[in-house]
Amino acid sequence: MEKENTSTLSPETIFHRMFDNDPFSRWMGMELVSVGAGSCTLKMRVRGEMLNGFGVAHGGITFTLADSAFAFACNSQGRHTVSIHCSIEHVAPVFENDVLMAVAQEENLGNSVSNYAITVSRQDGTAVAFFRGVAYRKREQW
C-alpha cells in the first residue's frame, strides 16, 4: 500500500509511544514481532485467566490482540487514528497456552479513512480469527 508517513516519527517510535503506555496490551502479555508503515505483527500466550465458561479463550482475548495490532498499524502512518468499525469472525477455538500471532495489514490508506485486515493464528499456523478494522484519521500527528 501507499506509504504516507506524515509524521517525522518512525513507525517504531510511534509504536513505543503507544505500547509503552498501554496497560491493557501489557496485561495481555503482547510482544512486538514487527511494525512498519501500515503493518504490525504481535504475539502473546493465552493464560488461564483469559478463558471463558466453555474452557476456551474468551472471544475478547482474540479480539483485543487483533485490535491492538490494528491500532499500531493504522497509527504507524503518522496521524492520530481511531477505530470506527471492527469485526471478527471466530473460526477455531483457542486454548490455554496457545501462542497467538496477529498480523495486521493495510489494504487502503485514504485521506480520512483507512482499512486493515488482521489474521490471528495459533502456533501451528491455523487461522483462528479474521478481523477487519476501519479507522478514522485525525489531523493531529504523532
Add this chain to the structure above:
Amino acid sequence: MEKENTSTLSPETIFHRMFDNDPFSRWMGMELVSVGAGSCTLKMRVRGEMLNGFGVAHGGITFTLADSAFAFACNSQGRHTVSIHCSIEHVAPVFENDVLMAVAQEENLGNSVSNYAITVSRQDGTAVAFFRGVAYRKREQW
C-alpha cells in the same frame, strides 16, 4: 422474540453455569443486572489496567463486555451456542472509573443461527458502542 427454551434449565441457571466458570468475565469485574430467554444485561467499572495508549479504555474492554452479554443471551435459549460473527462500532470514548452497561437483545432466533443487538452505554446513559452478534446453535443442550 420467540421464546424457545429447549433445555430444562432456566436462563439464570445457564448463566451461572457459564459465568461462575468464566475467569476472564470475572477478571473484568462484570456483574449481572438481568438475564432472560434471549436477553442479558451486564455492568462493570473500568479500571486503570484496562486503558490503552490514548489513556481511554482499550477497545477490547468494551468489546469483551458486549461479547459476554451476547454469549449469555444466546446460550440462555437452552442450546450450546457459539459466536460466529461480531462487530463493534465505537462512538464515544470510555474513561477510567466509567461504569459501563451492556444490554443484549435477541432480534432473531432461527433453528441454527440467532442474531443479537448489544448496546453499551456509560453511567450517564450515553451510548459508547453498538455491537452485533451472530451465533451458531449447536445440538447439545445445557
Add this chain to the structure above:
Amino acid sequence: MEKENTSTLSPETIFHRMFDNDPFSRWMGMELVSVGAGSCTLKMRVRGEMLNGFGVAHGGITFTLADSAFAFACNSQGRHTVSIHCSIEHVAPVFENDVLMAVAQEENLGNSVSNYAITVSRQDGTAVAFFRGVAYRKREQW
C-alpha cells in the same frame, strides 16, 4: 438523536435532490414512506427479475433497499455523507411480490462519522434483514 441540520435545505428537499437523480433506486421501484433528520423509510415490491438461483430475492436486492434508506437518512442531516462500512444479516427469505419496508434510524451523529440501524421487513411485519451503516460526513453541504 441530536438534530444538527447544518444545511438550509429540509430533509425532504435533500431526499428529492438525491432520489430524483438516482437511476438504480428508481429501477428498484423504491417509494418514499417518510424522511426526517436522521431517518428514512422506503418500500418496494420484489419483481421476478430480482430473484437469484434459489428462486428467492438476491441478497443484493435487500441490501440495496437498506443502503438507499441509509444514504437518504445520513444525508438528510445536511452534509454530503458517504458510506464507509455496511453490514447485513439475512434472517428470512424474501419472495417474488413481497413488499419490503426498510426503516433507517440514526443511532449516533458525530462530527465526522454517523451510525445507523436499518431493519428490513416484509408485508407481514417479519424482519428479513438487519443492516448497519457507518458514514463519513464531508464538509460540503447540500
Add this chain to the structure above:
Amino acid sequence: MEKENTSTLSPETIFHRMFDNDPFSRWMGMELVSVGAGSCTLKMRVRGEMLNGFGVAHGGITFTLADSAFAFACNSQGRHTVSIHCSIEHVAPVFENDVLMAVAQEENLGNSVSNYAITVSRQDGTAVAFFRGVAYRKREQW
C-alpha cells in the same frame, strides 16, 4: 483451503445450475471468469441505470457483484449454502462504464460455517471494495 466437494457435481456444474437460473445476476451483466472449489471470479460493466444520486455506482451494485461471487464460491463446495453475514467497505468510487472484477476466496471451510474474502477492483486494478461473507452450510447437496 481444504477441498471438501461432497457433491458429485463439479464446481462448474453447480455454478451453471445457479447462474443460469439467476435473473438478477444476469440483469447485472455478470460474466464468469473462473470458478473452483471455494473460489469464484466474476466481472461486469457498470451501466448508467446502476448509478445513484451522486452520479457514481450505487453501493448495491458493488455489493451484488461481490455477493454473487461469494454465493458461487461457497456453494461450489457441494452443499446448499446460504449467506448469514455480509459486510462491505467501500474505498473508492465506481463510475459508469467501469469494468468491475470480484475475486472470492475461501478462508475457512467448517462443517457448518464457511468464511470468504471478496475483493472488488476496477479495470486499472484499484480495489474499490472489500467484502466479507459468512455462510451456513445446509445438509442438502447439489
